[in-house]
Amino acid sequence: MKNDKKVNTSGPTVSGMFSPNRDNLLDPITDTAMDFERCVQCGYCRSVCRVYNATYNEMDYAGGRMRILKSLARKEIKFDKDGIIDSIFRCMLCGNCAEVCPVEIDTVAVFQKFRKDAIKIGVLPKRLGQMNDAIMEKKNPFMEDESRFRWVKDCPEGKRALERGEELFKQIRSGDPSSVVPRKVAYFIGCTAGYRNTELAIASSKILEKLGIDFIMMPEEQCCGSVLYRTGLEDNTIGLIHHNTDLIRESGVTDVVFSCSGCYSTLALEYPRILKEELGFNLYHLVEYIPMMLKEKGLKVKHPKYTKENPLxxxxxxxxxxxxxxKKYDEPRELLAMMEGIKLVEMKHIKEMSHCCGAGGGVKALYGDIAGDIARDRLDETQRCVIQLRSDRMKEAEETDADYMVSACVFCKNNLSQAAKEDEAALEVMDIIEILQHYTFYK
Ligand code: SF4
Ligand code: SF4
Incomplete structure (x- = not known):
């Protein structure tokens, strides 16, 4: 009876190769990547999976993928690349299935391991291969040769922060410790804000300066490795992880702030796990860092146009x-509440049960700006599925009668904005930071 979890396994049966039984419920399986053995095929994860809701393919939700993994482990099926590859990559790693799983399987860890194993035996989609090569060679997924800080020519706040960063590293590397003017905060901009969504890097720089923070940007910043990690190419992230961690440690800053949720979660969760040690500096997303600073400095924010009577x-x-x-659900809402003239109307699916925008798990990256003909790519079906997913999320937001759908992730913004444009939706999609940059900060 030891380690049994309270799971009702007598509900409606779900077609599967393995019936629920006590063995399935027993811990310990110490390796979370082997957690698929604990799946009881209850099917609770099926209705929450946005991919399944778009494809109705039994291989596309967590329980279905667990069945494949069990069958592979028992050598009951062969690793048929054509049959299984879509199931491996047609998942946004959104984690909604883990929220409802009664035996608490870490589904995302299992699926990431599945991807890693698949790539080891030669299943590497052409697009992922191109993206991997771009990151390895150029340290960004966009094959860009030039600096990720070109946008500072249009942003004096960013220019000053980059100059402070250049100066800091020069002082540190001069060998004269007395010349070093220590800095407390670094803004890690990430590849997407640096090369594609420069409006976000500009807005973030303006806000940090408005808060009176002498932040730096690090001229030698490289891709955080998130997309490689999520798509099963974890081994190739090691160099990036060491480079970025060493760079931040060398700078001596205590706080690193992010406008990209992907970079933020990768540094916070994956870097210490892969390095097997604490990073030694604090990490904050701007939507949590800004409310902290506003409170610390006793500042309020007001908009020239929006008021309580005339809200956005x-x-x-x-x-x-x-x-x-x-698990940052309250912080962005707290920031919105601090912004005068903002009225938040919640959608039906929020917080733990929020629907994914459809861009996660490297799925969107597979269809991004990387050159190459994918018309006959086996993952074409995934693209159609992603279009459906993001349209669903837009419809839900439109039902709230909001003026804007706001988020705190550049990938969500891009994917949802694209859907909004294609559907000619009345709703616009923005990052909270972009709206906040137009606010005045006052005591
Ligand atoms: S992580 Fe998200 S997309 Fe993947 S199986 Fe779970 S619910 Fe579906
Ligand atoms: S909810 Fe958990 S136990 Fe149930 S089918 Fe999904 S992964 Fe398996």
């Missing part, structure tokens, strides 16, 4: 990497 109505989309991964 917004609805908030919880990004998976900030919400389910980092």
């Amino acid at each position: 109505v917004v609805t908030y989309h919880d990004p998976c990497h900030l919400g389910r991964y980092m």
